[in-house]
Amino acid sequence: MNKKKIEKTADTKHKIALDFTIEGNNFSSAGEASIRLKHALQHIGYPALLIRRIAVAAYEAEMNIIIHAQRGVLKAEITPETVTIWAEDEGPGIPDVDLAMQEGYSTAPDYIREMGFGAGMGLPNIKRCADKFEIQTHVEKRGNIEKGTKVKIVIYNK
Amino acid sequence: MNYKSLSIFLDKKGCKGCTNCIKRCPTEAIRVRNGKAKIFTSRCIECCECIRICPHFAPIPQADKRENIKQFKYTVVLPDPAVFGQFRAKYTPRQILVAIAALGFDNVYEVGRAADAVGVALQEFIKENKSGGPWISSACPAVVRLIQVRFPTLTEQILPILSPIEVAARQAKDEISQRLGISREEIGCFYLAPCPSQVTAVKSPYHLEHSHIDGALSFSSLYSEIRDLLPKIKNQDEPVKATVYGLNWCRTGGQTMAVRSEYYLAVDGIHNLYKLFEEIELGKFSNNINFIECQCCQGGCVGGPFTVENPFVARVLLRLRQTQFRPKLDAGEVQEIQDRYQQGYYRAEKKIKPFPAMSLSKNMAKAIDVVEQAEKILSQLPGLDCGSCGCPTCRILAEDIACGIATEMDCFSKLREHVQFLAEQMLDLALKVPPVTPVQYQIMHTQREVLKFAKRVPPALGKKSQKKKERLVE
Numbered sequence: 001m002n003k004k005k006i007e008k009t010a011d012t013k014h015k016i017a018l019d020f021t022i023e024g025n026n027f028s029s030a031g032e033a034s035i036r037l038k039h040a041l042q043h044i045g046y047p048a049l050l051i052r053r054i055a056v057a058a059y060e061a062e063m064n065i066i067i068h069a070q071r072g073v074l075k076a077e078i079t080p081e082t083v084t085i086w087a088e089d090e091g092p093g094i095p096d097v098d099l100a101m102q103e104g105y106s107t108a109p110d111y112i113r114e115m116g117f118g119a120g121m122g123l124p125n126i127k128r129c130a131d132k133f134e135i136q137t138h139v140e141k142r143g144n145i146e147k148g149t150k151v152k153i154v155i156y157n158k
Numbered sequence: 159m160n161y162k163s164l165s166i167f168l169d170k171k172g173c174k175g176c177t178n179c180i181k182r183c184p185t186e187a188i189r190v191r192n193g194k195a196k197i198f199t200s201r202c203i204e205c206c207e208c209i210r211i212c213p214h215f216a217p218i219p220q221a222d223k224r225e226n227i228k229q230f231k232y233t234v235v236l237p238d239p240a241v242f243g244q245f246r247a248k249y250t251p252r253q254i255l256v257a258i259a260a261l262g263f264d265n266v267y268e269v270g271r272a273a274d275a276v277g278v279a280l281q282e283f284i285k286e287n288k289s290g291g292p293w294i295s296s297a298c299p300a301v302v303r304l305i306q307v308r309f310p311t312l313t314e315q316i317l318p319i320l321s322p323i324e325v326a327a328r329q330a331k332d333e334i335s336q337r338l339g340i341s342r343e344e345i346g347c348f349y350l351a352p353c354p355s356q357v358t359a360v361k362s363p364y365h366l367e368h369s370h371i372d373g374a375l376s377f378s379s380l381y382s383e384i385r386d387l388l389p390k391i392k393n394q395d396e397p398v399k400a401t402v403y404g405l406n407w408c409r410t411g412g413q414t415m416a417v418r419s420e421y422y423l424a425v426d427g428i429h430n431l432y433k434l435f436e437e438i439e440l441g442k443f444s445n446n447i448n449f450i451e452c453q454c455c456q457g458g459c460v461g462g463p464f465t466v467e468n469p470f471v472a473r474v475l476l477r478l479r480q481t482q483f484r485p486k487l488d489a490g491e492v493q494e495i496q497d498r499y500q501q502g503y504y505r506a507e508k509k510i511k512p513f514p515a516m517s518l519s520k521n522m523a524k525a526i527d528v529v530e531q532a533e534k535i536l537s538q539l540p541g542l543d544c545g546s547c548g549c550p551t552c553r554i555l556a557e558d559i560a561c562g563i564a565t566e567m568d569c570f571s572k573l574r575e576h577v578q579f580l581a582e583q584m585l586d587l588a589l590k591v592p593p594v595t596p597v598q599y600q601i602m603h604t605q606r607e608v609l610k611f612a613k614r615v616p617p618a619l620g621k622k623s624q625k626k627k628e629r630l631v632e
Contacts, residue, residue, distance in 0.1 A: 055439055
């Protein structure tokens with residue numbers, strides 16, 4: 001996680017876009033992007049319990065990129081009504097998504113598990129926290145579509 | 159926050175406006191304005207980091223006045239277990255207690271006894287509520303406030319068990335009113351506090367509507383008197399009632415010993431706690447840890463600002479005293495505590511409410527705009543976090559500018575850039591002397607003078623300013 005860009009889109013008035021680059025295997029800065037996102041939400045005045053859900057989902061997505069991919073991005077768009085998070089990576093992709101969605105199923109290597117990560121709760125946890133959850137994954141490059149995983153998380157402020 | 163008042167005051171004369179405290183404050187509650195530090199009470203958690211770091215001793219911790227004890231017919235002093243780490247081990251615990259009582263109190267009640275009881279109550283609570291958690295200890299008021307202000311979602315995880323100090327005052331009043339037939343209102347319980355956050359906790363308790371304690375005195379203000387009294391008090395070999403667990407409550411690791419939890423963390427230092435809570439909020443530790451002991455001060459309460467002895471020495475003294483205390487409670491006592499726990503004797507009366515002090519505007523749509531503007535401003539700031547603007551970091555300055563309580567020219571680097579820009583313009587104008595007046599020498603001189611200063615870049619500034627310099631030379 002190092003750079004952060006701000007883009008203002010013209011269509012909606014009150015909207016903020018945050019953009020974080022995430023480096024694979026860099027455990028020393030793990031959680032940095034999620035914490036930044038959490039602070040932004042606190043500044044905006046989102047309800048505390050909602051922030052917790054968003055932060056947990058973002059953190060799991062961020063950790064997935066760090067554990068499985070070389071690099072990736074975590075993007076968030078905040079409006080007073082919704083928070084949308086995109087986690088996109090150039091990792092190996094997920095061969096069997098249904099299996100990956102099962103609690104306890106993990107492909108993380110042993111050294112990751114020794115660090116206390118990779119318990120196989122990442123994707124199920126994200127799904128539990130999210131109001132809307134989409135996942136697109138490709139294990140190999142097909143035409144224009146690059147290999148990697150894209151996760152979209154939407155949480156409503158209701 | 160809705161405290162009745164803070165227990166840290168700023169001595170305006172002492173404050174030099176240096177930026178040590180603003181950088182140390184974990185909740186970014188201090189700014190320097192007009193050459194003096196200013197504490198924002200809504201964000202202050204009274205962790206006392208500013209007191210520890212200030213080279214001019216400007217933040218002053220305050221406690222209640224000693225005269226207040228005269229308002230009561232019968233007075234009881236509640237010395238924190240930390241006092242046992244303040245005097246040499248040759249003085250017996252009983253001797254210390256008698257010396258403290260001799261300051262003008264009718265009786266003395268050991269907080270350690272209440273800590274023993276709270277330890278058992280916590281064991282019971284955690285046994286009953288294994289699935290929740292990780293449970294955060296509620297004994298340190300600064301930690302509770304840190305959670306209220308910065309980590310509102312964690313308020314649910316603070317243990318709803320009274321702190322040993324409140325329990326001590328309750329037990330003391332119960333015992334004495336029963337034994338001597340004095341009504342509870344006539345008994346004044348005064349806590350000998352190791353830190354000012356406990357003083358505030360007595361005034362605005364977080365677990366109760368009204369505190370059982372009637373006042374909190376600072377230990378350091380009474381230290382020399384106690385020290386002088388100690389040699390005069392002789393033949394006090396009667397053992398004290400608290401156990402080793404009660405004694406150790408005041409140092410890091412003591413609470414976990416008393417709680418006897420299998421999976422626990424013992425964390426001290428407010429900045430360490432800050433990082434830990436940040437991680438808990440992201441969902442780490444949810445399954446494997448069931449108790450977190452939190453001590454705001456390094457080393458625990460023996461490191462409080464109202465203590466006198468070096469905290470590391472105090473820890474050694476506490477260890478030397480282990481033999482002077484009972485090793486554990488009797489089975490009968492444990493049973494009694496468990497019965498009382500079932501009756502709700504140690505239970506908090508009210509839930510701890512969060513007081514989030516982070517939002518930049520009450521209107522969410524407006525707050526989004528403010529946050530976005532702050533991000534934009536931040537990308538323009540040098541990122542040195544030098545503190546010269548009176549804000550702890552560039553990020554905070556950006557937020558303050560976006561909120562309208564600071565300006566961009568508060569940043570010395572921005573100001574310098576602006577001056578440089580003006581200097582360039584001045585030079586341009588100076589070179590535009592009409593050709594009829596042959597003042598070549600003067601122009602050259604002005605150019606040299608202006609360039610001499612404009613070229614100087616503070617060593618802390620990076621390449622961005624270097625480029626400016628080159629542009630100017632061209």
